[in-house]
Amino acid sequence: MSLPAFLEGVQHDAVRYWPALVTLGVVWGVRRLFAVPKDLAHLPRVPILPTLWSFLSGESDDARIKRLVLPYANKHGESLVLVFAFDRWIVHVLDYKIARDIFEDIERYPKEVPPDGLFIWKLVGYTNIILANGDVWKRHSKVVKTALNRTVPLDDFTGLARQLFSVMKSSATGLLRWDDHTMRYTLDAVGTTAMGHNFEAIEDPHSSFVSQYHRVMESISNPIFLFFPRLAKIFPQTKSLQGIEDMKGRFTELLEEKKLNKGNDMLTYMLEEPGVTDEEYRDNVIVFFIAGHDTTAGSISSLTYYLAMNPKLQQRAREEVLEAMKDNKTGEPTMDDFRRMPYLQACIRETLRMNTPITYLVPRSLLEGQTFTGRGTKAGVPGKSYFVPKGASIIHDLTGIHYNELYWPDPHTFKPERFMNTAGGDNTDATKDSDVQAWLPFATGARQCPARNFALYEIRTLVAMLLREWEWELPADSPHRKGIINGFSPFALSLPKNLYIQFKRRKN
Numbered sequence: 043m044s045l046p047a048f049l050e051g052v053q054h055d056a057v058r059y060w061p062a063l064v065t066l067g068v069v070w071g072v073r074r075l076f077a078v079p080k081d082l083a084h085l086p087r088v089p090i091l092p093t094l095w096s097f098l099s100g101e102s103d104d105a106r107i108k109r110l111v112l113p114y115a116n117k118h119g120e121s122l123v124l125v126f127a128f129d130r131w132i133v134h135v136l137d138y139k140i141a142r143d144i145f146e147d148i149e150r151y152p153k154e155v156p157p158d159g160l161f162i163w164k165l166v167g168y169t170n171i172i173l174a175n176g177d178v179w180k181r182h183s184k185v186v187k188t189a190l191n192r193t194v195p196l197d198d199f200t201g202l203a204r205q206l207f208s209v210m211k212s213s214a215t216g217l218l219r220w221d222d223h224t225m226r227y228t229l230d231a232v233g234t235t236a237m238g239h240n241f242e243a244i245e246d247p248h249s250s251f252v253s254q255y256h257r258v259m260e261s262i263s264n265p266i267f268l269f270f271p272r273l274a275k276i277f278p279q280t281k282s283l284q285g286i287e288d289m290k291g292r293f294t295e296l297l298e299e300k301k302l303n304k305g306n307d308m309l310t311y312m313l314e315e316p317g318v319t320d321e322e323y324r325d326n327v328i329v330f331f332i333a334g335h336d337t338t339a340g341s342i343s344s345l346t347y348y349l350a351m352n353p354k355l356q357q358r359a360r361e362e363v364l365e366a367m368k369d370n371k372t373g374e375p376t377m378d379d380f381r382r383m384p385y386l387q388a389c390i391r392e393t394l395r396m397n398t399p400i401t402y403l404v405p406r407s408l409l410e411g412q413t414f415t416g417r418g419t420k421a422g423v424p425g426k427s428y429f430v431p432k433g434a435s436i437i438h439d440l441t442g443i444h445y446n447e448l449y450w451p452d453p454h455t456f457k458p459e460r461f462m463n464t465a466g467g468d469n470t471d472a473t474k475d476s477d478v479q480a481w482l483p484f485a486t487g488a489r490q491c492p493a494r495n496f497a498l499y500e501i502r503t504l505v506a507m508l509l510r511e512w513e514w515e516l517p518a519d520s521p522h523r524k525g526i527i528n529g530f531s532p533f534a535l536s537l538p539k540n541l542y543i544q545f546k547r548r549k550n
């Protein structure tokens with residue numbers, strides 16, 4: 043056969059077979075994309091296709107964990123599973139004892155330097171308290187703890203609650219978009235008390251700073267880019283990147299202002315700390331801004347929601363608050379009053395279990411290979427052991443742990459009684475069957491949330507005042523009636539979305 047005739051034959055065959063060739067190419071590419079690295083291949087893994095679909099359909103992290111990750115782990119009796127996200131397979135820990143061991147040893151399990159170039163890291167930067175390790179972390183941590191360990195600013199919280207109530211009173215119907223109102227309260231709380239800057243979000247729902255922040259968060263909340271961050275290299279997302287840069291510019295301006303107007307707040311302390319660069323300074327403020335208001339706003343919305351869904355529990359909490367504050371003429375709770383509210387505290391703890399504000403945490407990296415042994419997932423069945431190799435990324439799956447039936451019988455039911463034996467004082471109806479050691483919404487160990495006390499009092503103040511002065515219910519047509527619906531969050535935060543609540547003033 044002549045050469046031209048041979049080439050013509052090849053061309054003809056190629057045309058005939060190209061659909062099969064393209065299909066093969068796609069299958070090969072997809073297999074490569076989702077291939078499990080050899081050193082992780084022995085670990086159990088949550089099926090990829092439902093996970094992919096979950097991201098494509100914009101399902102929130104908590105819903106994915108409850109629908110896919112936990113059922114898979116329960117079915118196979120696993121304490122650790124691999125889950126695909128952020129372009130790679132990551133080990134999720136569902137056993138609280140393993141989680142606690144990792145939390146306790148921050149030298150051996152440092153935070154991972156994110157390899158994925160996610161937009162969230164472009165916003166918060168890499169030189170902040172959340173991502174740093176070793177001496178740099180110690181330096182940041184000292185400043186943040188100094189700022190937070192002053193006395194709890196109860197007067198500020200009660201003052202802000204009063205401001206919020208006057209906005210609520212101005213509503214003709216009392217039907218409020220509650221996730222938005224709680225966000226405005228927590229933003230002003232962290233702004234005025236810790237950052238020394240009043241965002242005035244309660245008074246002005248359209249404040250330009252807050253609106254710009256929400257636009258940026260919206261633009262980086264595309265689940266596809268979280269599943270496959272490398273897509274951002276093909277589709278550069280110039281507008282989102284510009285939005286992030288502009289937002290960072292706003293934070294730099296805020297800091298420049300602070301240099302001129304120092305106060306008794308974290309920003310000022312940080313300025314006075316030797317060796318903190320302008321970049322570190324700005325990145326920490328962004329972290330503080332995000333960590334300091336979204337988490338508590340989500341918690342308050344969720345608690346109000348659970349009490350709306352359980353009117354008898356709402357009434358019980360109210361009676362406790364009224365009794366605890368019966369001699370309080372101001373209507374603004376004091377530390378002493380709070381000591382007489384163990385049921386409210388238990389409701390808060392159960393809320394943080396059921397709608398855990400941070401679904402899962404920044405991955406830790408394994409400096410050495412390590413064998414972890416889980417607790418048996420059924421009575422009488424010993425726990426499995428898992429070898430996790432050096433360099434693997436490991437995630438504390440807090441929602442997974444908080445819904446693990448081994449620790450929390452009937453995990454989908456709101457039962458504050460689980461915590462009554464630990465919330466102080468009233469032990470009358472404690473359930474003995476829950477293992478409260480598995481309650482980890484603030485993490486534990488040296489890197490646990492430095493603001494947990496601050497956050498708990500912020501929540502308690504507003505909700506105690508609400509119980510005293512308002513009653514509330516969920517509208518009959520609320521989409522949340524079948525279960526709380528969180529929005530998709532690039533920070534794995536559980537934030538109820540479009541949660542409308544019907545409020546009514548109480549006569550005191």
Ligand code: HEM
Pocket residue numbers: 171172183186232236329330333334335337338341399400403404482483484485488489490491492493494496497
């Ligand atoms: C209910 C509210 C909150 C919850 C559930 C929560 C939860 C957490 C968790 C789980 C961590 C550990 C993260 C990890 O190890 O990867 C953490 C760290 C942190 N949180 Fe919170 N947080 C809350 C409120 C706040 C508030 C109000 C602030 C600031 C005012 C704040 C500031 C921080 C900071 C700066 C860190 C980093 C600590 C470090 O790495 O040393 N958090 N938080």
